[in-house]
Amino acid sequence: MGLFDIFRKKKADVTSETPETTTNTRPDESESETVLSETDSEVAESPSVYSDKTEEVVDKISEHNTQLTETETETETEQQVYDKGLEKSRTGFAARFNRFLANFRSVDEDFFEDLEETLVGADVGFDMAIKISDELREEVKLENAKHKEDVRDVIIKKMVDMYEADGVDEDATMHFNSNGTTVILLVGVNGVGKTTTIGKLSTKYQQQGKSVLLAAADTFRAGATKQLQEWGQRAGVPVVSGKEKADPASVVFEAVAKARDEHVDVLFVDTAGRLQNNVNLMQELEKMKRIIQREIPGAPHEVLLVLDATTGQNALQQAKLFKDSSDVTGIVLTKMDGTAKGGIVFAIRNEMHLPVKWVGFGEKASDLREFKPEEFIYGLFKDLIA
Numbered sequence: 001m002g003l004f005d006i007f008r009k010k011k012a013d014v015t016s017e018t019p020e021t022t023t024n025t026r027p028d029e030s031e032s033e034t035v036l037s038e039t040d041s042e043v044a045e046s047p048s049v050y051s052d053k054t055e056e057v058v059d060k061i062s063e064h065n066t067q068l069t070e071t072e073t074e075t076e077t078e079q080q081v082y083d084k085g086l087e088k089s090r091t092g093f094a095a096r097f098n099r100f101l102a103n104f105r106s107v108d109e110d111f112f113e114d115l116e117e118t119l120v121g122a123d124v125g126f127d128m129a130i131k132i133s134d135e136l137r138e139e140v141k142l143e144n145a146k147h148k149e150d151v152r153d154v155i156i157k158k159m160v161d162m163y164e165a166d167g168v169d170e171d172a173t174m175h176f177n178s179n180g181t182t183v184i185l186l187v188g189v190n191g192v193g194k195t196t197t198i199g200k201l202s203t204k205y206q207q208q209g210k211s212v213l214l215a216a217a218d219t220f221r222a223g224a225t226k227q228l229q230e231w232g233q234r235a236g237v238p239v240v241s242g243k244e245k246a247d248p249a250s251v252v253f254e255a256v257a258k259a260r261d262e263h264v265d266v267l268f269v270d271t272a273g274r275l276q277n278n279v280n281l282m283q284e285l286e287k288m289k290r291i292i293q294r295e296i297p298g299a300p301h302e303v304l305l306v307l308d309a310t311t312g313q314n315a316l317q318q319a320k321l322f323k324d325s326s327d328v329t330g331i332v333l334t335k336m337d338g339t340a341k342g343g344i345v346f347a348i349r350n351e352m353h354l355p356v357k358w359v360g361f362g363e364k365a366s367d368l369r370e371f372k373p374e375e376f377i378y379g380l381f382k383d384l385i386a
């Protein structure tokens with residue numbers, strides 16, 4: 001059974017459940033649906049203000065639903081966590097898509113142009129949008145589609161199928177050193193969430209009984225070390241740091257030596273997101289890697305590139321920059337809770353061929369989740385699956 005069929009079954013199962021047995025059913029879910037359909041008609045009438053309005057209303061709905069869910073105390077399933085974290089994206093995607101369908105008359109050139117625009121607007125990426133629309137041109141079912149629902153089903157199925165096919169070779173597992181300290185390097189431009197992600201991951205591994213050490217190798221930004229120390233304190237994890245503007249390589253050297261001597265299980269290295277220029281940034285990362293490799297052969301075991309989902313296509317440019325110059329092993333996609341355009345995962349998979357390993361749904365330690373493609377894509381599309 002393909003992913004799309006699994007989703008249909010999942011949707012049918014959820015729909016057939018009674019409100020009493022569905023733990024995540026909200027009392028006034030119907031209210032938010034009404035808001036969405038009102039938005040769609042507004043949006044359809046005034047295309048020029050479409051994106052502003054969509055973002056505005058999506059914000060309103062998310063805020064409303066967050067207030068409702070904040071009081072929920074029961075243990076959530078992984079799907080419910082994804083559903084909540086992707087609320088803004090899902091609503092935004094559905095609004096864009098419904099507007100596109102509202103204009104549907106026939107499957108002609110305008111149709112494909114509108115579709116491409118809708119997909120690019122949802123951060124799916126230009127290449128992926130063209131690829132989807134090209135494949136759909138060959139789709140007989142679409143040619144024969146008479147109703148909006150049929151069109152919708154064919155497109156969503158195609159996207160799910162393509163996402164599934166693009167990721168067959170992906171290895172999204174975390175790699176650990178079976179014989180000593182595992183070194184995990186976090187890279188990415190400033191403000192994307194590297195320090196926060198280290199805080200979240202160290203809390204997680206610490207809770208699993210692993211010993212953890214942090215290296216504050218971002219000596220460039222004043223305050224970065226302090227922020228890491230705060231996370232270290234919260235998680236009960238020691239931090240190796242240097243003076244402001246100290247050579248980051250010396251901090252790394254000290255941390256690696258300490259980790260090795262004290263048989264620490266996992267060492268996280270926080271790196272600077274900005275230097276005088278990108279060349280310096282990449283050279284510094286290289287230098288750190290050389291030191292780590294020299295002290296612990298085979299390390300770093302992971303180089304995680306952190307990308308801020310709210311920056312859309314900019315995030316893709318960053319991914320290209322880092323992929324070309326450092327051996328990135330996986331992606332952490334942060335701030336998914338803050339974007340109304342969740343399509344970025346399609347672009348990353350299709351253009352970058354790098355596995356997303358973690359996804360951030362908020363600022364708390366528990367808001368970092370292992371990336372689960374099924375839960376993610378279902379969370380994104382479930383309102384559009386019949």
Ligand SMILES: Nc1nc2c(ncn2[C@@H]2O[C@H](COP(=O)(O)OP(=O)(O)OP(=O)(O)O)[C@@H](O)[C@H]2O)c(=O)[nH]1
Pocket residue numbers: 188189190191192193194195196197218221224227271272273274306334335336337338359360361362363367
């Ligand atoms: N909503 C939300 N906010 C996040 C998430 N991850 C990080 N943030 C916030 O993003 C902001 C920047 O995060 P940092 O961890 O300081 O980013 P950084 O990459 O270490 O930044 P530099 O040290 O400047 O390179 C902070 O306010 C975080 O709380 C997330 O998944 N969701």
